[in-house]
Each structure stands twice: as C-alpha cells, then as structure tokens.
Amino acid sequence: MIILPAIDILGGKCVRLAQGEYNTAAKVAENPVETAKYFKDCGAEYIHIVDLDGAKDGMPKNKEIFIEIAKNIDIPVELGGGIRAIETIDYYIANGISRIILGSVILENKELTKKAILKYGDKIAVGIDAKNRKVKTSGWLVENEIDFIELAVEMAKIGAKNIIYTDISKDGMLSGVNLEHYQELKNYLPSDVKITASGGVKDINDIIKLQSLDIYGVICGKAIYSGNLDLKQAIDFTKIFNKSELVPAIIQDYKNNKVLMLGYMNKESFKLTIETKRTWFFSRGRQKLWNKGETSGNFSNIKEIFYDCEENALLIKVEQTGVVCHTGNKTCFYRRLI
Numbered sequence: 001m002i003i004l005p006a007i008d009i010l011g012g013k014c015v016r017l018a019q020g021e022y023n024t025a026a027k028v029a030e031n032p033v034e035t036a037k038y039f040k041d042c043g044a045e046y047i048h049i050v051d052l053d054g055a056k057d058g059m060p061k062n063k064e065i066f067i068e069i070a071k072n073i074d075i076p077v078e079l080g081g082g083i084r085a086i087e088t089i090d091y092y093i094a095n096g097i098s099r100i101i102l103g104s105v106i107l108e109n110k111e112l113t114k115k116a117i118l119k120y121g122d123k124i125a126v127g128i129d130a131k132n133r134k135v136k137t138s139g140w141l142v143e144n145e146i147d148f149i150e151l152a153v154e155m156a157k158i159g160a161k162n163i164i165y166t167d168i169s170k171d172g173m174l175s176g177v178n179l180e181h182y183q184e185l186k187n188y189l190p191s192d193v194k195i196t197a198s199g200g201v202k203d204i205n206d207i208i209k210l211q212s213l214d215i216y217g218v219i220c221g222k223a224i225y226s227g228n229l230d231l232k233q234a235i236d237f238t239k240i241f242n243k244s245e246l247v248p249a250i251i252q253d254y255k256n257n258k259v260l261m262l263g264y265m266n267k268e269s270f271k272l273t274i275e276t277k278r279t280w281f282f283s284r285g286r287q288k289l290w291n292k293g294e295t296s297g298n299f300s301n302i303k304e305i306f307y308d309c310e311e312n313a314l315l316i317k318v319e320q321t322g323v324v325c326h327t328g329n330k331t332c333f334y335r336r337l338i
C-alpha cells in the first residue's frame, strides 16, 4: 500500500476542509510546489491533488498551479476537480499529470467516462465520494440517490481500474477511517481494480489498519498538516510490508534488553498486535495466525516498536509474563552453537 499525500487548492491556496464544506477552508501551507517537493523528500511515490474551485464550478481552475507542480517534481501526480471534458484530460496528461480523477462526470456523463477509460486506461481514476453511503458530486454540494458500492461496481464493469473512495463524514475530521466501507469495496470489486482510501486518517494506526486490507493506496491530508502523522515515518513503515508478506519480528525484554524470541508477522498479525497490545504472529508451519500466550497464558505485552534501517524487520520490546519459550526457558535462544 502506498501513501498519497494530498494538496487541495482553493483560490490558489493550499487548504484543508472539514467534511468538504467550503466555509471551513483553512490554509495549511504557503506554497503548493514547495509542499509537493516536501512530500517527495519524505519518500512519497505519488501525490494526490484536488482543484476545489474546479470541483465546485464544474470546470478546471488553478491549472497553472497543477502544471507547475507536475513540472517541478519527478514523482507522478494525480489530479481531480472540475474535469468534465476529454480535452481537459488530454491537456492535463500532455502537461505532465500522470493520472486524472473523474468525479461528478462519472454520474453525469457515462459516455465521456467510458471514452476516457478506453483512451487512457489506468491513467483514469474514478473518484467516488459519499455521505451516509449516498454519492455526492459538484464539490459535494449535490446529493445523488445512488449507493457508493453500486456506482463502484458499475465503474469496474465499464473498465475502471482505479477507484478512490472518500467517506465524506470522515474527511478532514481526524476521526479514523471507515474500514468497513473499504472492506465492502474489496468484497464487491474484481481484484485487479486498485482501491484508494481517502478521508479520516488520523495517525499511524489508520495506516496499519488499512494496510491489513491490502488496498492500493491511502490519501492523507489533515493528518500530515496537523502533525498527527509523520509522513516520512509512515511511508518508511509501509515499505516493510510492501517488500515482504512475512516480516521477522525480534521480541526483546524491555527491562533488560534480552532477546526473547523471533517470529514472523504479516499485515494482519501486525494489526492484531497493535490492537491487542500483545504479540500475534503468522505461523509458517501451520499457515495461521497465533497469539503468543494463547495456550500458556504467557503473553508478551507491547511496550515499544522499532523498525530497522532498511525496512526489513521489526524490533518489539515487551513486558513478558512468565517465560516466553514453550520449553520453559526464559528465551527461545537458550541453545549455544559456537
């Protein structure tokens, strides 16, 4: 899963909104290009940009700013807001925008949507934004009857390979993401459709939760600007499970630094580890998740978690109840070789 930091432009300025309400706009950064450069320096692989004036007015605004961003950074950017014509898509693609997000138009003009997907394939993403499941368009000022899942399935049927879904009630609220909705999208969409989550990311815990769903991406806005999410740390952390399904986790006694054991974690067991504050592993022998202490009662209670310099392994400092090893030894490394 990749993290897509967001830049929303309103009246030429970098802003964040709460639940997409234009009267809540708060300026969050001075310069859009410098902000994009900062995101790139944090290790971002893709940047998400929104033309808020464009979305509201139904036509592109702030064009120069977006072209300027694309010109000045060497990572891809996706752009949405006010894109309602094939000529606009052609223009942005020709000027360095890597992926175009179509929102309102996917409901208003199905022919154009199909044409754009046929012409540009996965360079087109469809943006589905909903409040209480109902899709909203035109800067989220217009409510439609259609359920977000129905629209997502319809879009996949006409060939959309990228679906970005925002739960509007969560957007800009730092209230946590709507995991159930992303799980639902995963259940209903073919596996070759990339799902990007957007709205509500609060901190690294939301990244860990979404990562366990195995989706393509997550858009982060207010969490970064407010300082709740350290973007570089979050990106480095996602590299660990992007590189490998199973990650070695060294378990260490937090009091005396004794190495207690080593186990392998997958995204799901890592999520459970964070949620339960006790270690969960993926057993390679039994091909299932297991919770250290589930039979012995000797749990490893999480104190601190570190990751290594090359994002290959986890170091988990714990307070151990009883002994860690099933043989009764205080460490699993009780047998000397040399």
Ligand code: AMZ
Binding pocket: 017, 019, 020, 021, 022, 050, 051, 052, 054, 055, 056, 058, 080, 081, 082, 083, 101, 102, 103, 104, 105, 127, 129, 137, 138, 139, 140, 166
């Ligand atoms: O915050 C809002 N009010 C808002 C917003 N962020 N309104 C629209 N948008 C974004 C969508 C999508 O990326 O999330 O604009 C894009 C869609 O624009 P359009 O013009 O195609 O509906």
